[in-house]
Amino acid sequence: MSNSDRLPDYPVNSDLVKRLKCALDAKDEETVSHLICAEVRHVDAVIELANDDWMKDPSAQLPTSVLVGLWTLEYKRELTTPLCIAAARGHTTCVQHLLSRGADPDASPGGRGALHEACLGGHTACAQLLLQHGADPDLLSAEGLAPLHLCRTAASLGCARALLEHGAWVHRVGGAARDTPLHVAARRGLDEHARLYLGRGARVDARNGRGETALSAASGEPGRPEERARRLHLCALLLRRGAAADARDEDERSPLHKACGHARAGLARLLLRHGADPGALDYGGASPLARALQAAACAPEAAPQRTVQALLNHGSPTVWPDAFPKVLKTCAPAPTVIETLFNSYPQLRVSESWREVIPEEVFQMHQAFYQSFFALAHTPRCLQHLCRCAIRKLFGKKCFHLVPLLPLPESLQNYLLLEPEGVLH
Incomplete structure (x- = not known):
């Protein structure tokens, strides 16, 4: 049975879900904690937070894309568990309470497990608790992403460290782009994450599904001035660690092509100093x-x-x-x-x-x-x-x-x- 076919313990129109959504919208963390720890009947209950299945409501005003047949058979349904909610919000006490009552750390009715949620939110203490209770550090989401792929912010560095200490594979590829964790760090300008992964043996010139290295991925991102400064620092790190300055992607574009395409003069100079071919x-x-x-x-x-x-x-x-x-x-x-x-x-x-x-x-x-x-x-x-x-x-x-x-x-x-x-x- 697929996730979209699964009957939730608490449907979207149930009283508990209505109160939970109000608390989430109001950022009333105390009420959220009380509902998922005290009022949910069992720790691995499936909660339906959203359901955009228009077929259940014939009077619904359909968007144009549906009317022209682009999304006729698709809808969004959000299924989750108390543990996933607690981990996503960084409620360490709730996570501890649910795990002590036997919650499955790898349950993922909505496609992402609690560990994914903790990493996405940068909640290190929650991630550590989950890993200590046997969460799979390499569990793949419905999109094919491991928790390391969701360490996308500076706040998630502790999560990344905890994952690697519990055996997460630093070479794991995931998602449609087939990125490694180093690609994710490079694209986001996370130099400390990149340093961590390289220290754990990440291949500096590993290719993703588009033939990009981490240096190529970092060079192809635009962004605000402060983001550019971070990526420049990260690119310098990758080059010091032996990244090929002229590595080409599937379109034969080098990091220099991408840097120039975003008017990133500082990065262009850095690449040229490391031997990038200006005539490629x-x-x-x-x-x-x-x-x-x-x-x-x-x-x-x-x-x-x-x-x-x-x-x-x-x-x-x-x-x-x-x-x-x-x-x-x-x-x-x-x-x-x-x-x-x-x-x-x-x-x-x-x-x-x-x-x-x-x-x-x-x-x-x-x-x-x-x-x-x-x-x-x-x-x-x-x-x-x-x-x-x-x-x-x-x-x-x-x-x-x-x-x-x-x-x-x-x-x-x-x-x-x-x-x-x-x-x-």
């Missing part, structure tokens, strides 16, 4: 530079010129000259990107017809730059720029390393490294 092409024929230029068009406020600058200073091939008008059209709102890329060519013929691809409001917003840009339609580049290009050609892929060693003022070093000035000469 994915299955679609896109280079990291192409991905960086796409990101510039989507998020000009994220300083995408830093990513472009890093790639060019590590030897990335430039855009084919005939394609520059397309770049201009796409990246017009980010003139520092246009400037950085344009300065990587010794001489690129500017056409006044390119003015048509720049929206008028963008031109007016960055008038000083675009006036200097189109002034070059009738003027060759200055000698200083030509000298810059000659030095950069000589240094090649080592520009980033060699330019700072030159006995030059910092302003000239920055000039050689394509630091934007706001106008073109």
Whole structure:
């Protein structure tokens, strides 16, 4: 009998469930504890917290997706146990009480066991109690996830430690993505979790179902600035532990492709310093530079010129000259990107017809730059720029390393490294 066919001891319309749901909604922890410890008839009772089976109510207003037949035979039903509720809420005393009365630590009528719930909530004390009472540290949920896969927050570090101490397999793959716990930690920016797993023998370059390593998974996540900082720290850890900087996924995308696709300049520089290939092409024929230029068009406020600058200073091939008008059209709102890329060519013929691809409001917003840009339609580049290009050609892929060693003022070093000035000469 499947979970959806199982008859609950306490259906969704029962008095106890109604009171329990009110207490849960009100975050009345005392009442929740009393109901699951004192009023439920037996410790492994099945409680139905939700049932969206519209077929039970012919008068129900069906959503459009049902009407068009997308979800005709599907509905959501949430079955659980007192132990799962207590573990999910972090009620250590309730968990202890239920276990002492013989509750099954691995019961999972709703697809997840109490240990899954404790890890998901980061409740270490509950997880330890469950493990001490024989909970399976590798129990798979209905989605194929082990408890380690649900250690997804910083607060769950203690849970992860407890699981490993009780024999959880650090190499376990799970879910549709076939992620290992290290993949989960990398994707979430959990460097302490990653350090723990690596210390327990996790393979730093293990692949998931999409061919991603942990480094690739971490590189492909966007997020807020503080999340980016955590993932950068984690990526540095993975690289120190021997992660391959150029590992490709099933689409032939490297971590550098992904970092550039999210305008993550700091990560791009880190990967390049560890030997990532700036000229690598994915299955679609896109280079990291192409991905960086796409990101510039989507998020000009994220300083995408830093990513472009890093790639060019590590030897990335430039855009084919005939394609520059397309770049201009796409990246017009980010003139520092246009400037950085344009300065990587010794001489690129500017056409006044390119003015048509720049929206008028963008031109007016960055008038000083675009006036200097189109002034070059009738003027060759200055000698200083030509000298810059000659030095950069000589240094090649080592520009980033060699330019700072030159006995030059910092302003000239920055000039050689394509630091934007706001106008073109």
